[in-house]
Amino acid sequence: MTRTSIARRGPNRRSILKGATAFGGAALVLPMGSRMGRAQPSRGGILRTGTAHGSTTDSLDPGTWENDFMIQLAHMRNNFLTEIAADGSLVPEIAESWEASDDASEWTFAIRAGVPYHSGRTVTAEDVVASLNHHRGEDSTSAAAPILADITDIRADGMNVIVTLASGNADFPFILSDYHLAILPATDGAIDPRTTDGCGPYVLDELELGVSASLTRFDGYWKPDAAWFDGIELISIIDPAARQNALISGEVDYIDQVDLNTVNLLRRSPGIEVLSVAGTQHYGLPMDTRAAPFSDNNIRLALKYAIDRQQMVDTILNGYGAIGNDHPIGSGQRFFNTELEQKTFDPDRARFHLKEAGLDSLDVDIHLADAAFAGALDAGVLFSETAGRAGINLNVVREPNDGYWSNVWMQKPFVGTYWGGRPTEDQMFTTAYATGAPWNESYWSNERFDELLVAARSELDEDLRREMYFELQELVSDQGGTIIPMFASYVGAHTDRLQHGEDVATNWANDGHRMCERWWFS
């Protein structure tokens, strides 16, 4: 019955206040009942969780993990070097501590001693080296290869692992929390990508890819105050209605990706709590800035002022989200620019920018499919309605979901996209906005941006860094090639027996995928 909304309480007080207004002021108001009802965690029970993902073509190889079934399973079975805590801070996991050289280009990680694998061995520095190396090198097929591309050398030294980077990166430990970088046992300097072993909180008993996995608690797990369930059943339920049915009829305790069209009906079911978490997930409409007419920034600005962001949040997200300002940094993040003017629907201003570009009206195609994000086609139609009032004829071209990411995205000049959580500002900008980055989907190139991005990465002075990231966000917002109209909350639902801490992580869905070790049954 209750709806819990959670926004991250970051280290920056101003961002909290700003964040609160962005979510209509409701974000920080937790229902009193659920706050008082929170008891101490207790052990026991089998968590049955239904997830929208999972395919028979999934694989145990960490380099291929890409959907929430495998990613959740990874957090049940494995540990990582670092962990993003529920409050958004970075905390040690397999790496007990770390320190950087002055220019942040050499990092030394002290590996925690005596952490056992399910098979009985203990984690060694060599395992860590091999686990990271699995994603590196020329013949790597790992999806995580680009985020580790900056590493020039990794070596073990006793229980230390020393990583050398091509250039300084003050946020490097954040990257090591990435879900691909699970720590696995190594033999002869290489991990076995098909192993079911791990050093995480639960032991994998049975796995049928695309169907379900069952796990039992690992008695030797090293964290004393974590992993409260006796076991977990992870079930792939792809159909949104089937997922909701399973929760309502009590066949599962938790579901992710609640269908936003029917979320209000679900909220009326007794004993069900809907959990909405405002995070870094955002939906965007990238334009190819190399191609006419998008090569002219006036055209890009005209389109940015021709979209009604609030209407998008209200209709496409059914209110479960926040408006975006054409840059990818969420309002809960450390260096969110609180001083940047929010772009709104302004047909006159759009016409002004059209005129600046020497045009009275504009005809453009946008290529969309719901593979880009749920509701992308509807968003396109809404956009073309509002754009029409600014003299822009936006034609929505419906593309097939199948093959969208290889044939439409980054191939056609104006498309749709989504981005999940990236823990740091640097990682998000480097991945999708730096000149020549493989996922720079708008093919945007800005000299000032590139310079500043590299400088901010190795800057250790927090205030200077903040100033730099503020300017980076402004550059992307005013000159970048991607319209980012909305940030979509992660919306899950659970029975009221299932309890979670006051903080719920915002970096990914399912409490940063750490639900398995942070939540418990009352």
Next chain:
Amino acid sequence: MPHVLRMIAQRLALGLVTLFVVSIIIFLGTELLPGDFAQQMLGQAATPETVAALRERLGLNDPMLVRYVDWLTDILRGDFGVSLANGQPVADLIGRRLVNTLSLALYAAAISVPLSLALGILAALFRNTLFDRFVNASALTSISFPEFFVAYILIFLFAGAGGMFPSMASLRGDPGLGEYLHRAFLPALTLTLVTTAYMMRMTRAAIINLLASPYIEMARLKGISPMRIILRHALPNALAPIINVIALNLAYLITGVVVVEVVFVYPGLGQLIVDSVTARDMPVVQGVALLFAGAYVLLNLTADVLATLSNPRLMHRR
């Protein structure tokens, strides 16, 4: 009898040719789909380097013909290969799902075949009465709704909070027979509702068609009861078309129930082939497609053999 055996042999040989042609069509069809396995697998995360490395490792750079011939020679040796996606043997992947799919098909058929035969015969017997109209109307109604809609209605009626049957037929653990019949009841009922109309209508039509024949009139004049006329005199001659439509429906139950699988979270072959086509996982797609084609070939053959056996004129043809 030798005639029948010869027919079976001929049809099996033709069936092999059909399978061969199907495998070529499926292979070409999957090739024509935009994007290859490496791109699909890496999806939004693909970079040119990782795609190239993955293609190299899986041998996707070989010419199309080479890959097809490689696959075919393996098949002829009885090796279905391994999934490109996770290295599991295709035979294992299919085997588990095949058992599930066949169980559900059998379960649904065990309800729908007797039900539709009985309803068809009764409708023929009481043709043009209120009963006939009611049976026809309800069968046509249930077949006119899309499967997922029928499924949701059943879930609404029979599952939900405190319901009699689970809304998820998930087969985790190893359910015993009783437990299985309970868990899989709603999907089986959905399939029953969407297949009964064909078989019922065909039974009714075939029997009514015969009722106008002179020999039935003769039987009637002898004073035999209408029920006996239909069961003893009309039904044996109406078997051929009924068997055919039953065979086609059985084939459908094996190959075409992906929507029902998704709604009831039932791990069958349908979801397997959808996942594999989406990922362009060629060996699995080929394996499942061969199996589906094989099911059609065998069921059609069975239908023809039974139709021949049921008809003395065909049995003793010169």
